[in-house]
Amino acid sequence: MLYATEFSEISQSVNNNDNLKSRVLELIKDEPIPGKVTEGEVRLENLKDILTRYFNGTIGIPQAITDVECRLPRHGSPYKNNNRVFPQGWSERLVRTSISRFYNQAVLTEIVESGGAECFIGHSSSESAGSNCSQLLAGSRQSASDMLDRLTNAYRDGNWSKEVKIPSHPHCTHTVQPV
Numbered sequence: 001m002l003y004a005t006e007f008s009e010i011s012q013s014v015n016n017n018d019n020l021k022s023r024v025l026e027l028i029k030d031e032p033i034p035g036k037v038t039e040g041e042v043r044l045e046n047l048k049d050i051l052t053r054y055f056n057g058t059i060g061i062p063q064a065i066t067d068v069e070c071r072l073p074r075h076g077s078p079y080k081n082n083n084r085v086f087p088q089g090w091s092e093r094l095v096r097t098s099i100s101r102f103y104n105q106a107v108l109t110e111i112v113e114s115g116g117a118e119c120f121i122g123h124s125s126s127e128s129a130g131s132n133c134s135q136l137l138a139g140s141r142q143s144a145s146d147m148l149d150r151l152t153n154a155y156r157d158g159n160w161s162k163e164v165k166i167p168s169h170p171h172c173t174h175t176v177q178p179v
């Protein structure tokens with residue numbers, strides 16, 4: 001399986017697909033990850049290192065979450081007293097959002113660069129039926145460049161909009177696939 005049909009298959013697909021893996025690892029190295037949680041000395045570098053280890057298959061999600069709590073500790077952040085920056089489960093939210101963002105960004109970039117117009121977004125076995133992405137995107141083909149723009153606007157450039165995108169929330173389990 002070269003492409004994940006849902007979040008739980010991301011690790012396996014990347015480790016079966018060398019081109020995609022290189023693309024993911026390059027994006028992690030080169031691209032910003034905006035957000036208050038990663039502000040402050042070495043926090044961003046540490047997150048990138050943890051994500052790299054995850055996509056290399058060295059660690060799984062539980063270890064990545066533990067590593068985030070250890071290497072980007074709340075008490076080391078300039079926003080440590082802000083519960084909106086550090087809500088319940090912030091470390092898991094950060095890990096899952098970052099994995100989904102970099103994986104889907106890599107697939108969409110590959111589709112667009114190879115001249116593809118559309119991507120397919122499948123239903124996920126663990127989607128929440130009421131979420132925007134389940135209702136508006138899952139089970140449909142979408143413009144790959146629109147999906148890439150929405151993703152990068154939010155997760156690379158930090159411009160949040162209400163446009164529905166992948167990932168649409170920290171526990172979004174949808175993935176994009178080439179058509």
Ligand SMILES: [Zn+2]
Pocket residue numbers: 127131133134167168169171172173174
């Ligand atoms: Zn979703």
